[in-house]
Amino acid sequence: MIIRVRQVAAACALGAALTACGAPTAPHAAHPAPTATAAPSRPPTLAPGPTGLTPVFRNGPRTDGRTVALTFDADxxxxxGARAARGERFDNPQLIATLRALKVPATVFMTGRWADEYPLQARSIGRDPLFEIANHSYSHHAFTGDCYGLPTVSEDRMRADVERAYAAFRRAGVTDAMPYFRFPGGCYDRAALKALTPTGVTAVQWDVVSGDAFATDSDAVARQVLEGVRPGSVVVMHCTRSAAPATERAVRSIVPELRAKGYRFVKVSELIRAADAQR
Structure with missing residues (x-):
């Protein structure tokens, strides 16, 4: 989700952790195989609205502790493809390394086209328990007209575009992508919600815009997030080097500041579970 926004610790320990990121870990001691394994629980989702439309989630409970979800759109x-072939980078491995070094759970809303371009990174993120991958469409075309200049996908192709993204994740080796969907540009209407109802996804928006899209001032991005976060907030950021070059630096400031204020970082799934429990 790339949008233009007008508004715009320990360094040694972090550096050491980043250097170690990706290094092989020592094998665990062998244990006897359990005789039975519990069936994996289904990811939490919200029930469709009274008219059967895809439910929309914006933030978690405000009274259920100081939790906040950082989300990153991999656009x-x-x-x-031609731009990527010429060397433009739509990934941001340094950002993922920083999140790992700081031990920050996060939800990555990934386009299928991104997964096709960077399958090894998609698989690495998807298999890391620190993260969860959710759907940001295959094409990153808008699901409404007049959405920040994005091309549009027709209503009769919306469901197929979402399902195509899940197929791209599976090709990359991501087998447990979450049933959450973020509209490109954050743009949706009733027709889009109706078109996606058969997919069973929960649409995930946000209540804090980081302003990192096309920003170069990481301090301004960090300040905007820190001023906007409330308990249960969902923060939208980006995992795209060429279009959000200041994000990784901003995260280095945001994380210790919020932790000092008593916030705990969680994935979107935890906020949705808490919201559903309060219904």
């Missing part, structure tokens, strides 16, 4: 539009 790549379907027609940007």
């Amino acid at each position: 790549m539009t379907a027609d940007e």
Whole structure:
């Protein structure tokens, strides 16, 4: 989700952790195989509204402790392959390394086109228990007209575009992508919600815009997040080097500041579970 926004610790320990990121870990001691394994629980989702439309989630409970979810949109539009071939980077491995070093759970809303371009990274993120991958469409085309200049996907192709993204995740080796969907540009209407109802996804928006899209001032991005976060907030950021070059630096400031204020970082799934429990 790339949008333009007008508004715009320990360094040694972090550096050491980043250096170690990706290094093989020592094998665990062998244990006897359990005789039975519990069936994995289904990811939490919200029930459709009274008219059967796809439910929309914006933030978690405000009174259930100081939790906050950092979300990162891994954007790549379907027609940007030529730009990637010329060397433009739509990924941001340094950001993922920093989240790992700081031990920050996060939800990555990934386009299928991004997963096709960076399958090894998609698999690495998807298999890391620190993260969860959710759907940001395949094409990154808008699901409404007049959405920040994005090309549009027709209503009769919306469901197929979402399902195509899940297929791209599976090709990359991500077998447990979450049943959450973020509209490109955050743009949706009743027709879009109706078109996605058969997929069973929960649409995930946000209540804090980081302003990192196309920003170069990481301090301004961090300040905007820190001023906007409340208990249960969902923060939208980006995992795209070329379009959000200041994000990784901003995260280095945001994380210790929020932790000092008593916030705990969680994935979107935890906020949705808490919201559903309060219904």
